[in-house]
Amino acid sequence: MIDYEPDLDPRHWDETRALAHQMLDDMLDVLADAKNGPAWRPIPDDIIDGLREPVPQEGTPLRAVYERFKSHILPYPTGNLHPRFFGWVVGNGTVTGMLADMLAAGMNPHLAGFNQSALHVEQEVIRWLAEILGYPAAASGLLVSGGTMANVNGVAVARQMKADFDVREDGLAGNARLTIYGSTQTHGWIYKACELMGLGRKSFRAVPVDSTFRLDIDACRRMIEQDRARGLQPFCIIGNAGTVNTGSVDELPALRALADECGLWFHVDGALGSLAALAPEARERVRGQELADSLAFDLHKWGYMPFEVACVLIREGAAQTATFGHAPSYLAASRRGVSVDTTYFADRGLQLSRSFRALKVWMSLKEQGIDLLGRVIQKNVDQAAYLATLVEDHPALTLLAPVSLNIVCFRYDPGGLSNEALNALNEEVVIRIQESGIAVPSHTRLGEAYAIRVCIANHRTRRHDLDVLVDAICNIGAEVAGVETATSVH
Ligand SMILES: Cc1ncc(COP(=O)(O)O)c(C=O)c1O
Incomplete structure (x- = not known):
């Protein structure tokens, strides 16, 4: 006879509540104290050894697990909470972002879409972000895990909209090689994207840069013309609003003009620099990004929000669902009930199950302004x-x-x-x-x-x-x- 049906809630809520409060206090102490202590410290061998344990067959009290976190994990980050962390392009996170992530995980909505408040929050933050960056209200958008995924989403839409065959239906086989142009300073996501999309790395045409690390526009035009003459099919130009190496910003309005001249999609990678558009003086430096057909930018970098969150905006709203929309019967929308807008966001990207990352964007923007x-x-x-x-x-x-x-x-x-x-x-x-x-x-x-x-x-x-x-x-x-x-x- 079964006298206990297992579930995963705490057995003793009061104890768990007290521990949860302590965790929050401890973490707030860590953040308040971020400037003290070393920016980085190496992980001692015995700590690494201590993390190599057998698969836990039986459970351990949460307090003991937490103690392990405090002794073996918390003290050994890369250092990105510290004021003198300047590596790669890595943000700090904020207290508000941390709290929002906790609330989002507690509420735990599934954000494929559905008739729920969280959908309206994500819709709203995408609308805010579009407005902040000078994008039209009719733009489509999606919050994703990071700049790589935001860029991949943008260039996948570019491919669907600009190829002269139906990529989704027919695939690439038997068609001319599609080519995409960006400077030699373009971040490595472009190679992953070309490989993943079945284009092959050769489809990325790395255009030389000038002495300030900006894409050479005449060289790009020549490469496009030569590729066309060879029977290839150029479909997209990438502009960088802040390159990963030096932060250089391509001449975005001129690239928009070149894309128009050549009939190509214009995608901007603003993972690093787009949010400079908020800065009173620096905003001039990223002017022209709002002209892109698609714009990818990170919030977990210069937006200082906790990992993972980035956004992709697509100027022509319908293009994103034309690229990713998929309506199986088990997700079909109903007229009323929970299944209204079932796949509202899932139809804009690859992910079906999606977290409520919109909450930290919403809370951060509201709290900070x-x-x-x-x-x-x-x-x-x-x-x-x-x-x-x-x-x-x-x-x-x-x-x-x-x-x-x-x-x-x-x-x-x-x-x-x-x-x-x-x-x-x-x-x-x-x-x-x-x-x-x-x-x-x-x-x-x-x-x-x-x-x-x-x-x-x-x-x-x-x-x-x-x-x-x-x-x-x-x-x-x-x-x-x-x-x-x-x-x-x-
Ligand atoms: C210019 C640029 N694009 C794209 C990326 C990739 O972004 P993520 O690491 O969020 O995937 C980065 C990362 O540093 C970047 O600097």
Whole structure:
């Protein structure tokens, strides 16, 4: 006889409630304290070993599991809560975003669509985001996991709308190769997209850039003409509103004109830079993104929201459902009841089961207001300009690229070293500064040069953090190079 039918709710709600409150308090302490402690620390071997455990056959009290989280997981992140985290393009998250994620997970709606409040929240934030970025109200949009997925969604729509055959129905076999154009600085998502869409990597035509890392428009036009002459079928041009390496912004209005001239779709990758449109002064730098047929941008980068959330907007509303819409009988909409708009969002992208990531966007924008958000973004732009002046003013530092938005690329150069030696020196500097826990810059390669790359998508950074960074780089650089220790510039 069954005397207990198992479920997964707590057996003792009061105990769980007390523990949940403690978790929240602990996490708020961590966030309030984010600037103290190292930006990064290596994970000790015994901690890694401690995480390698057999599949848990029997359960463990939640308190013990939580203690394990506190001892083995929480202390060893990449460091992106810290004000001197400047690596890759990684945001910080916020308290409001964290709370919203908890509420969304607790409510746990399934957002394929359906007749539920969460659908209206996502509709509303997409409408807000479209308006903020100057997109028409009739635009379609979708919240997705990140910039990669937002971009893939946009170029998939481009392919469906511009190919001269029905890609969904007939596939690619037997048809001319479809080609897509973007600068050599385009982020690696484009290769994944071409592979995934069955186009092959060769379909991405990497267009050279000028000395400021912006796509060379004449070269792009020539490549399109040559490809057409060879019987290929160009379908899309990608403009970058902030490249991953240097933050350069392509000449977006000119690319719109080129796309029109050639009859192509114009997609903008604004994963990094689109939200500069909120910043009082920097907004001019991304002007033209609103002209795109599709626009992909991240909220978990420069929107400072917790992972994962990005958005794709499609100017011609019907194009997105024409690309992804699918109506099996088990999801057919009814006239009333829960099944109204069953696949409203699922018809705009690949995912069917979707989380309520819209809640953190809604709560963050409402609580912060876009004026404050814009001022924080502007602060990061100003901080990047400040860092560039520190670099330019320092005899042992060399700026390696113009600063367009929030990325500064430079290297430590005490003089008298070959490029190869400088690359090795700077690689060691980046590693040592990370290991020191002072700051987390990342690196990239610009031409032949290994660059220290500082991306400031960090709402906690203060100007002083950049002084600390520059001092640390110069001191560590001098130590590695074996030259006299540089004195502090501050
Ligand atoms: C310009 C650009 N595009 C796309 C991406 C990919 O975005 P995600 O990491 O959110 O998938 C990035 C990531 O850094 C990026 O910088």
